[in-house]
Structure formats: C-alpha cells, structure tokens
Amino acid sequence: MSDVTELLPASSAAPLAHVLGEPVNELPLDLYIPPDALRVLLESFEGPLDLLLYLIRKQNLDILDIPMAEVTRQYMKYIEAMKASQLELAAEYLLMAAVLIEIKSRLLLPRPSASEDNENDPRAELVRRLLEYEQMKLAAFELDQLPQAGRDFQVVAVLFEREMIVRLPDVSAADLRAAWQGILARAKRNQHHKIATSALSVREQMSAILKLLQDGRFARFETLFDTAQGIPLLVVTFSAVLELVKEKYIVVSQDEGFAPIYVRLSSAEESHEAIPLP
Secondary structure (H helix, E strand, O other), rough: HHHHHHHHOOOOOOOOOOEEEEEEEOOOOOOOOOOOHHHHHHHHHOOOOHHHHHHHHHHOOOOOOHHHHHHHHHHHHHHHHHOOOOOOOOOOHHHHHHHHHHHHHHHHOOOOOHHHHHOOOHHHHHHHHHHHHHHHHHHHHHHHOOOOOOOOOOOOOOOOOOOOOOOEOOOOOOHHHHHHHHHHHHHHHHHOOOOOOOOHHHHHHHHHHHOOOOOOOOEEEHHHHHHHHHHHHHHHHHHHHHHHOOOOOOEEEEEOOOOOOOOEEOOOOOOOOOOOOO
C-alpha cells in the first residue's frame, strides 16, 4: 500500500482532490486505498518519460545530474508493483526499464578523463529527452489554459433565413384563350376602318415584344396588344407571343386562377441559345 501512496502524483498546480470546495494536497493517514488503485495510477502517467520526470521532480533532483541508482530503483519498484497487481504494462515502460539498467551499468564502468566526461556521459541522451518532454508538457498545459469552445464557452450560432423564391404557377391554355378573347372584344368595340399598307410579320412582332420586355420586368399581358391597330395586327401579335413562349424567349405567369397574366423575358436557366430575330 505504501508503494501506491509514494508514487501518486502530487503537483503544486493541481491538488489531489477537492473536498467541499477545499483543495487536498496530502493524503490522510487513515485513507483506505483499494488494491486496484494502481490502475488509476497507471493512467495518471502518459508514458515512461512522464513517470521518470515525476520521480525526479518529486525529490527535487537535478535533472542534469540524475542519480541513476536511486531513480532506477524507484522506477523498478513501480514496475514490480504493476506486475504484482497483474496489470499489463505497455512495452514502452519495459523498454525504459532496460534503458535505465543499461545506463546504470555503464556508469559503473571506469570513468573517462575529465575532459571527455560530458561528451561520454551515458545519461546525456536520457536528459535531452526528459528536457524536451518537460518543455512539451509545459506548452501543452499552457495551451490547455486557453479558453476552449465547448468547455469554457459555447459558440453562438446565428441562423439566417434563406430568401424564399416564389414560383408562380404556369399559365394554362384556357387562361391564355380567355385573355385573348378579352382583347378581341375590346378591339371590336374600338374597331376603325383602316387600310393596311404593309404586310404583317410575326417575326417583326416577336422582335418588338422582346424590345418591350428588355428591362426584365413583368408586363401585363394586355399591354402587348394595341387594340387601336385592328384585329389583324392583334392576331399577328398573339401569334408572336405564342412563338416566343414556344421558343422559351419569354415566360407567362399568374398568381392564381382568373388573376391577371404577366409576361417577362426568360432567365438564363429558363432559356437556351437564342435564335436570331430580325
């Protein structure tokens, strides 16, 4: 049981626990630690370097002059405690144990001359790895202190409503026929006796209608027809409208049944390659 209490991490930055809001930095003498507490202890270290660094800092040892005999003894004590608890150790822990034993054995060999002491120190590579790990651990701790989304604050989501596109229903043939009959009725009431001096052209009327709608706005269906020009021209104009709808140059629509009919130029998605008009 003393093996467990000796190896429990004790960081000055973080207490062992909080009881009723108060930090607890030392374990009570009468505290019962269950036999499988080493499972939690194993998870508290992130690897063999973390364990070694803890053992060195716990005893305020000089990391540049590690007493390999004492550190190796405590590390092996931890390994034996793990084995006694029938816990499966990661291979990296066993590999570090072999490295520590090798360094300890090399230190027992005859020492080189004083001028080459630092260059041939068997602990040099281990010290370098420990210093690098300590720097990365400190950097990770400082990064963890920064505010994090989901832990320290929540991201505010602003929802934007998409602009609703109103699609007007298609105009039926019956609606066009009714509108055409209304135009003819007005033309008969305003009929004048005129003599046509030129042949009527559907293509010319198609061009005239496209020019009238070139601003892209909706136009009332009735505004395309000049009842004062007589029924023949109205017939030609109506034929031109039907031809433009067929060729997808224009679109006719209305809000609902029996509502006014509107005409506009087709958009790029609704139209195709234009046929040249005179």
